[in-house]
Amino acid sequence: MKHLAILAALLAPLPALADTDPADWAAVTEKADGQTVYWNAWGGSTTTNDFIAWVGSRVAEDYGVTLEHVKLSATSDAVTRVVAEKDAGENDDGAIDMIWINGANFSAMKEADLLFGPFAEQLPNWQFVDVEGKTVQTDFTVPVEGYESPWAMAQVVFIHDTADMPDRLGDMAALQDWAAANPGRFTYPQPPDFLGTTFLKQVLVDILPDASVLAAPVSDDSYDEVTAPLWAYLDELTPNLWRQGRAYPTTGNAQFQLISDGEVDLAISFSPGSASTAIANNELPPTVRTFVLDKGTIGNASFVAIPYNSGSKEGAMVVANFLMSPEAQARAQDPEVLGYGTVLNMAALSDEDRAVFDSLELGIATLSPAELGTAQAEPHPSWMTRIADDWVERYGVAE
Amino acid sequence: MTKHRFLPALPLLTVLVMLGPVLAGLWGTVLPAFGHFPVAGLTGPNLSGFQSLLDWPGLPRSVLLSVFTGFASTLIALSIVMLVTAGWSGTKAFQTLERLLSPLLSVPHAAAAFGLAFLIAPSGWLSRLFSPWLTGWDRPPDLLIVNDQWGLAMTTGLVVKEVPFLLLMTLAALGQAEAARSRTIASALGYGRVTGWLKTVFPRVYAQIRLPVYVVLAYAMSVVDVAVILGPNTPSTLSVQIVRWMADPDLALRVQAASAALLQLSLVIGALVIWRVGERAIGWLGMMWIAKGNRGALDTVAAGISLALATAAALAIFLGLLVLLVWSFAGFWGFPDALPQSFTFKNWMRHSEGVLEAVGETAAIAVPVTLAALILTIGCLEAEYRYGLRLSNRGIWLLYLPLLLPQTAFLPGLQTFMLTIGVDVGRVPVMATHLVFVLPYVFLSLADPFRAWDTRIGTIASALRASPDGVLWRVRVPMLLRPILTAAAVGLAVSVGQYLATLLIGGGRVQTLTTEAVALSSGGDRRAIGVYGLMQTSAALLPFALALLIPALAWRNRRGLRHA
Numbered sequence: 020m021k022h023l024a025i026l027a028a029l030l031a032p033l034p035a036l037a038d039t040d041p042a043d044w045a046a047v048t049e050k051a052d053g054q055t056v057y058w059n060a061w062g063g064s065t066t067t068n069d070f071i072a073w074v075g076s077r078v079a080e081d082y083g084v085t086l087e088h089v090k091l092s093a094t095s096d097a098v099t100r101v102v103a104e105k106d107a108g109e110n111d112d113g114a115i116d117m118i119w120i121n122g123a124n125f126s127a128m129k130e131a132d133l134l135f136g137p138f139a140e141q142l143p144n145w146q147f148v149d150v151e152g153k154t155v156q157t158d159f160t161v162p163v164e165g166y167e168s169p170w171a172m173a174q175v176v177f178i179h180d181t182a183d184m185p186d187r188l189g190d191m192a193a194l195q196d197w198a199a200a201n202p203g204r205f206t207y208p209q210p211p212d213f214l215g216t217t218f219l220k221q222v223l224v225d226i227l228p229d230a231s232v233l234a235a236p237v238s239d240d241s242y243d244e245v246t247a248p249l250w251a252y253l254d255e256l257t258p259n260l261w262r263q264g265r266a267y268p269t270t271g272n273a274q275f276q277l278i279s280d281g282e283v284d285l286a287i288s289f290s291p292g293s294a295s296t297a298i299a300n301n302e303l304p305p306t307v308r309t310f311v312l313d314k315g316t317i318g319n320a321s322f323v324a325i326p327y328n329s330g331s332k333e334g335a336m337v338v339a340n341f342l343m344s345p346e347a348q349a350r351a352q353d354p355e356v357l358g359y360g361t362v363l364n365m366a367a368l369s370d371e372d373r374a375v376f377d378s379l380e381l382g383i384a385t386l387s388p389a390e391l392g393t394a395q396a397e398p399h400p401s402w403m404t405r406i407a408d409d410w411v412e413r414y415g416v417a418e
Numbered sequence: 419m420t421k422h423r424f425l426p427a428l429p430l431l432t433v434l435v436m437l438g439p440v441l442a443g444l445w446g447t448v449l450p451a452f453g454h455f456p457v458a459g460l461t462g463p464n465l466s467g468f469q470s471l472l473d474w475p476g477l478p479r480s481v482l483l484s485v486f487t488g489f490a491s492t493l494i495a496l497s498i499v500m501l502v503t504a505g506w507s508g509t510k511a512f513q514t515l516e517r518l519l520s521p522l523l524s525v526p527h528a529a530a531a532f533g534l535a536f537l538i539a540p541s542g543w544l545s546r547l548f549s550p551w552l553t554g555w556d557r558p559p560d561l562l563i564v565n566d567q568w569g570l571a572m573t574t575g576l577v578v579k580e581v582p583f584l585l586l587m588t589l590a591a592l593g594q595a596e597a598a599r600s601r602t603i604a605s606a607l608g609y610g611r612v613t614g615w616l617k618t619v620f621p622r623v624y625a626q627i628r629l630p631v632y633v634v635l636a637y638a639m640s641v642v643d644v645a646v647i648l649g650p651n652t653p654s655t656l657s658v659q660i661v662r663w664m665a666d667p668d669l670a671l672r673v674q675a676a677s678a679a680l681l682q683l684s685l686v687i688g689a690l691v692i693w694r695v696g697e698r699a700i701g702w703l704g705m706m707w708i709a710k711g712n713r714g715a716l717d718t719v720a721a722g723i724s725l726a727l728a729t730a731a732a733l734a735i736f737l738g739l740l741v742l743l744v745w746s747f748a749g750f751w752g753f754p755d756a757l758p759q760s761f762t763f764k765n766w767m768r769h770s771e772g773v774l775e776a777v778g779e780t781a782a783i784a785v786p787v788t789l790a791a792l793i794l795t796i797g798c799l800e801a802e803y804r805y806g807l808r809l810s811n812r813g814i815w816l817l818y819l820p821l822l823l824p825q826t827a828f829l830p831g832l833q834t835f836m837l838t839i840g841v842d843v844g845r846v847p848v849m850a851t852h853l854v855f856v857l858p859y860v861f862l863s864l865a866d867p868f869r870a871w872d873t874r875i876g877t878i879a880s881a882l883r884a885s886p887d888g889v890l891w892r893v894r895v896p897m898l899l900r901p902i903l904t905a906a907a908v909g910l911a912v913s914v915g916q917y918l919a920t921l922l923i924g925g926g927r928v929q930t931l932t933t934e935a936v937a938l939s940s941g942g943d944r945r946a947i948g949v950y951g952l953m954q955t956s957a958a959l960l961p962f963a964l965a966l967l968i969p970a971l972a973w974r975n976r977r978g979l980r981h982a
Contacts, residue, residue, distance in 0.1 A: 063941040065768060072771065089927055092937055096665060096926050103669070107840055114842075114927070183557075203560035209651060266565040266651060273942030280541035281557050281753035301750040301762070302943065416476035416653040 039333050041141035047333045052083035054334030058323075059097040060119035062090020063270060066296055070357050073350065078341050084334040089115070094124050101133050101326045112330030117338060120167060120324045122159040122213075123400035128324065129166050135325040135332055137165025142336060144343035149364035155320050159397040160234050167322035170342035171351060172360030173289045174318035174394050175221055176309040176386065178274075184284040187310035191225040195252065197285075198259040205285045206260050208274065209267035209415065211407040218287050219406050221317050223249045224395055233398035237405050246406065250413065257414060264414060275302050291391055292358020295382025299355055308384050311392055318394025320362060345372035354382030426805055428797035433816060435794065436857050439850060440820050443828030446835030447683075450676035456838070458669035467677035474674075476653030481685065483649070484656045487569040488639030488689060491576035496631060498577070499584040502728045503623075504615035505721025507597065515725070516589065518732045519582040524907070524958040525735055526915040528936050529951040531575045531647040533738015536745065536944065538571065539564045541753045543741045549754035558753055565650050572649040574734075576638045581731040584627065584634065590866075591626035595619055612721050613714025621704070628697075629814070633821045635693060636686045640824030643917040643936050656682050657826040664830045664922065675830055683827035690822070739955060746948030765945040772934070773953050780914055780930040780957055783845065787852045788909035791860040792902065798861070799868045800890055817858045825918045833922045843925030851919040852912075860909040867901035897979060900969040907961035914958045931957055 039046050056078075062068055068088065075086035091097055097118045104113045120128070128134050139145065148155055148169065155169040156162065177188065183204070188194050198205050208215035224230045226248050232241065257264035261283050268274050274286035275297050288294065288309070297303040323342060325335045341347055345368055348361045358381075365373055381387065449455065453462030471477060506512040522530075537543050541558035549555040564571045597619045604614030624631075640657045649655055654662070656678060663675035745751070749760030802808045829851070836847060871894060879889045895902065917932050924933070935950040973979040 063937065065941075065943060065946055068772065069768065090929060090934075090937070091926060093665060099666075099669065100925070103837055107837075262560060262562045265562050265567055268942065269651065269939075270941055276942040276944060279750070279752055280539075282541050282560075300764075301748065301945070304750065304752055412475055414652070416474075416479065 038135070041138035041336055044143055047336055048082055051331075051333040051337040054331040055085040055087060056116040056331050056334040056338055057087050057089050057114060058117045058119070058335075058338065059089045059091050059094075059100075059115050061092070061094060062088065063092065064272060066300070066357055070351060073356075074338065074341065074347060077347070078338050081341075082334075082337045084337050086338060094118065094120055098124050098128055098133075101128065101328065102131070104328055105133065110328045113326055113328035115326050116329040116331045117323050117325055117335040119321060121319060121322050122397065123403055125158050125163075125167055125322065125324060126161045126400045128326075129161065133327055134166045135327050135329060136167075138325065138336055139163070139165045139168035139339070141165070142168060142340040142343065144340050147345065147363045147367045148343060149362060149367075152364065153320060153362055154318065154394065154396070155362055158322060159319065159400045159403075161400065163322070167324035168339040168343060169320040169322050169362040170339075170347075171321040171357075172318065172362055172394075173321060174291055174311070174360065174391055175217060175316035176288050176291045176294070176311055176391075178278065178286045178288050178294045178303070178307055178309050178384070180278055180284045180304060180307050182304065182306040183281075187308075188285075189313045191222050191252070191312070194285075195256055198256055201284070202259040203261050203263070204283050206262070206264075206267055206274070206277070206283055207287055208271050209269060210410040212270055213403075214271040214287060214289055215267070216403050216407045216410070217289060217317060219249065219253075219410060220398055220403065221287070221312075222252055223402075223406070224317060224398070225312055225314060226252060230395070230398075233402055234396065236399045237401040242405065246409070249406070250409075253410075253414065278307065279303055290357075290359060292352070292354045292360070292382060292385045294384040295354035296356075296358040298382070298384060303384075305383070309386055311386065311390070315393040315395045317397055319397045321359075345369075345375065349375045349379065352376065352381075353379055354385055358382065358385065425797060425801050426807065428794065428801050429807055432794045432798050432857065435850075436820060436854055437816065439832055439854050440823060440828055442835045443830075443832035444823075445831065446833070446838065447676050447679045447828060447831030450673050450831075450834055451680045453673055455669070455673055455676075455834070458672065460670065460673060467673035470674045471677045471681065474659075476659070477656075480653045480656045480659055481681070483569050483654075484639050484682070484685060485689065487573050487576065487645075487649070487655065488635055488686075491573045491580060491638045492631065492635040492693075494573070495577045495580035495584055495634065498581055498724050498727045498731070499588055500616070500620060500623075501612060501720050501724030503585070503588050503592070504612040504620070505717070505724055507592065507615075508601075511725060515728055515732065516585070518736075519585050519728070521959060521962065522732060522735045523582040523586055524911040524962055525579075525739070526911075526932060526954050526958055527575075527579050527641070528643045528647065528915070528917060528932055528939075529742065529955045530579050530735050530738060531644045532935070532939065532947050532951045533740075533742050534575050534578060534734055535564050535571070535648055536741045537734065537738055538574075543737070543756075546754050546756050556754060564648060567650045567652065569645075569649055569655070572645055572655075575644050575648045576641065578731045578734045579644075580634050580638070581728060584630065585728075587627045587630040588623060591623045592619075594626065595622040597623070608713050610714030610717030612717040613712065617704075617708050621701070624697075629818050632690055632693070633818060635689060636822045636824055639686050639689060640682055640826050642826065643932070646936060647939050656685070657824065660826045660830060661918070661922075664833070672830070672834060676834065679827045679830055682824050686822075686824045686827070739952070742948040742951045742955075744948075745944045746952055748945060748948075765949055769946055769949045773931075773949060776929055776931045776934045776950070777953060777957065779845075779928060780932075783849050783852060783920075783928070783930065784910045784913035784957075787849050787856050787913050788860070788906050790853055791856045791909050792864075792906055794857060795861045795864050795905070796868070796890075796895070796902075799865060802869075803873075804886060817861055820854045821858055829918050829922045833925075836923070843923060843927065845924070845928050848920055848924045848928050851923045852916055855916060855919065856909045856912045859912050860905045863908045864898075864901055864905035867898060871898060899972060899979075900965065903965035903968055904962075907965040910961040911958040914954065 039050050041047065060071060071088045078084040078086055097115055100115060101113060150156060153172055188197055207218040210216045210219060232245055268277060271288060277283045278286055279302060294303060294307050294309050298305050298307060323339050325332055329335055345363065348363050351357045351359045352361050365376060451467055453460055453464035453466045540561045540563055545558060600618040601614060604618050642657050642661055645655045645658045653659065660675050660678045660682065663671045746765055747761045748758035749762045751758035836843065841847065875893060876889045879893045884892065915932055917936055920928055920930050920933050931950060931954040935947060935954050938946050938950055
């Protein structure tokens with residue numbers, strides 16, 4: 020047994036050595052041909068699912084890579100699976116080849132050495148990525164270091180039905196006043212749903228005089244003091260929420276249905292183009308518009324990461340690279356398709372590619388990049404977990 | 419000849435196939451519940467799981483919810499079915515109701531729940547139909563109806579689905595209860611229709627449907643999909659919370675989930691015991707009631723109300739399915755419009771690929787599982803016929819065991835157990851788990867017709883030199899084509915409707931119509947839910963239609979077999 024253990028220890032690094040060097044693109048594409056990539060991505064949105072299916076058809080055509088979308092209800096499922104595989108000693112060909120990830124899940128996987136890389140900055144299409152203007156090299160304040168590659172930008176916007184609520188709101192204090200004047204016409208997804216938790220963070224970022232304290236990990240010493248204004252705000256807001264806060268929509272998309280049912284007038288979204296897309300799909304009334312707060316709103320990037328034990332790393336890199344291509348990025352930004360923000364730097368593109376982006380009709384309810392303004396930095400992931408847990412205890416198990 | 423040695427072993431094999439996963443699942447629940455979970459680096463035994471469960475502030479409320487919705491829905495559904503049978507059996511109205519309700523049995527719980535949610539929400543169809551001309555609402559009222567904290571919407575959803583089930587069980591039992599004769603005598607003695615039935619027939623019928631009633635109670639207390647769609651979220655029922663904890667990336671939470679699963683199990687066992695005690699009490703009170711000799715003054719009222727409620731239950735499902743259909747073709751549909759502004763095929767086009775994939779997966783699981791269940795069932799029944807290996811009354815409990823244990827008590831444990839012994843999640847384990855639930859239903863639906871077959875026909879066939887196998891395959895099975903196909907349809911419907919088994923044992927990677935439809939409920943996209951919900955319902959209903967059609971075609975020139 021002892022010998023076996025030593026032998027195993029000696030052999031274990033070998034598969035890692037056998038990985039193709041991401042910088043040797045010809046070798047990557049050659050090995051990728053014929054591979055099947057299981058992309059674990061949240062499957063709750065039809066438009067995203069359609070987009071992933073399209074990516075699959077394109078990488079099959081160009082590179083012979085078969086893409087299978089494993090639809091998750093929560094990204095954490097994929098993290099659990101990789102952890103379980105590592106414990107079970109499945110180090111060479113795990114079930115997951117690529118994960119749509121960011122924030123706490125990324126930070127957990129990176130910390131536990133569960134990710135393959137660095138690879139992102141060696142991919143050919145990295146040259147087009149807007150490293151200066153977009154938060155693609157840090158993820159919720161955690162340095163990315165090439166362990167995940169960006170494919171979409173998200174920023175908080177508020178969606179309002181102008182038929183019932185004509186004017187935008189400038190800050191969270193104005194939202195409080197509006198809710199008091201219009202009880203029952205606003206709600207947010209129930210934390211720990213990520214969008215619901217994002218709403219809590221957005222409140223905190225907006226009402227704190229100095230939000231820079233959120234960039235550092237939570238400390239027990241200051242947590243109560245920093246978050247006290249948030250709980251005071253919510254205590255005042257909750258009785259004025261839809262159903263007086265006795266029920267919440269489970270996800271962000273469920274808010275769209277509430278708006279078109281006339282149940283609420285205001286919702287939060289993490290995708291500036293989603294309102295226009297939803298109008299095109301009859302999921303929102305055409306009177307819907309979006310706005311951001313005066314001080315800006317929280318923004319972050321969506322990434323894809325490759326687990327250390329994927330058996331199709333080359334195929335996954337091909338998909339990750341394709342996701343950063345001008346073709347895929349322009350399609351993702353098309354509000355008829357997804358309406359996601361691009362991660363690319365327009366100045367780095369060829370005239371031809373740039374023309375494709377310029378010709379995109381962003382959609383009636385989508386703000387231009389200039390109107391979106393500054394994206395505020397995400398707090399450190401530890402805040403998100405702690406605040407969500409606290410919310411559940413205070414409001415999620417109402418007596 | 420090996421086959422003949424195989425056949426007597428089939429009943430044992432069937433019991434193993436059915437109870438093996440249950441026992442493995444319980445084992446996989448008990449160990450982590452007491453803090454022993456090596457995969458997460460935890461070794462017990464200790465009570466840390468129970469400790470953190472008790473520390474969860476939502477516990478009292480979620481326990482109360484599970485108990486309340488379970489008892490309330492079972493009591494209400496049972497009362498409706500008993501009163502409507504008492505007041506109306508043998509009448510035209512009853513026949514119509516029976517015809518209305520029978521196909522509804524196979525409508526999956528999730529689809530029925532979606533339909534109901536669309537109907538009764540403040541911005542739902544009923545509200546739209548009467549707004550604004552009657553109600554004056556141009557905005558829906560801010561009322562907590564769906565997802566209400568007392569679980570009333572969820573209770574309604576369960577009642578609506580359990581009424582058809584209990585009614586069919588009652589109809590099957592009526593035949594053996596000499597209902598008609600008892601009723602004649604009771605009415606000759608001047609008893610009203612309902613009172614007479616309750617005093618004479620009810621005790622005998624109830625004795626026969628007791629196990630199905632227990633199944634309904636256990637199911638209602640631990641259901642997950644209906645609770646996710648209609649039940650409250652602040653907090654949810656205990657079963658939903660168990661599934662949430664199971665899905666958490668923090669493996670340590672599985673210890674808490676396992677402890678909660680054991681709590682859920684003891685809640686169900688406790689509820690069954692209380693129900694049993696309640697039966698005794700009702701029996702005792704009933705004796706006094708009989709002795710008092712009331713002839714029944716309120717009979718007409720009770721019969722009227724029960725018929726109205728049963729009809730409402732049937733209508734709720736029908737209208738619910740109809741509104742799913744409307745949503746699946748809807749363009750923009752705002753409040754308070756009674757119908758969408760436009761109709762479009764876009765929703766169906768958009769979802770066609772995903773739906774077809776899910777249909778394929780659903781069939782790839784349901785068909786082999788149902789075939790296996792049929793083979794085992796016919797094998798058991800044939801072994802019983804040839805060797806007299808008949809299940810005792812106690813044995814019947816074995817059949818019901820997987821249906822009586824709450825799914826949340828052993829399915830999470832089964833997943834943990836598989837993780838511990840290193841078996842991969844996926845389609846094959848999902849099939850094995852579906853078989854646990856499909857087998858009892860197939861067995862229960864085929865056993866009576868199989869046993870009722872006239873054995874003299876077999877004797878004649880033997881006299882014509884047919885071997886026992888020849889008698890089975892060339893005479894008995896063809897003659898029993900219709901009940902066999904009906905049993906297969908029941909099996910397929912059960913498999914199609916499985917949510918938790920597919921979700922947990924498939925590790926989220928086996929995506930059937932049911933798991934997709936329930937996953938969509940979180941997104942709230944009613945057009946998508948409409949498409950998936952309708953496909954899910956068709957997948958469950960189509961086999962029943964075939965079970966009627968195929969024998970009619972196959973025996974179009976055999977008049978005597980058409981009603982077999």
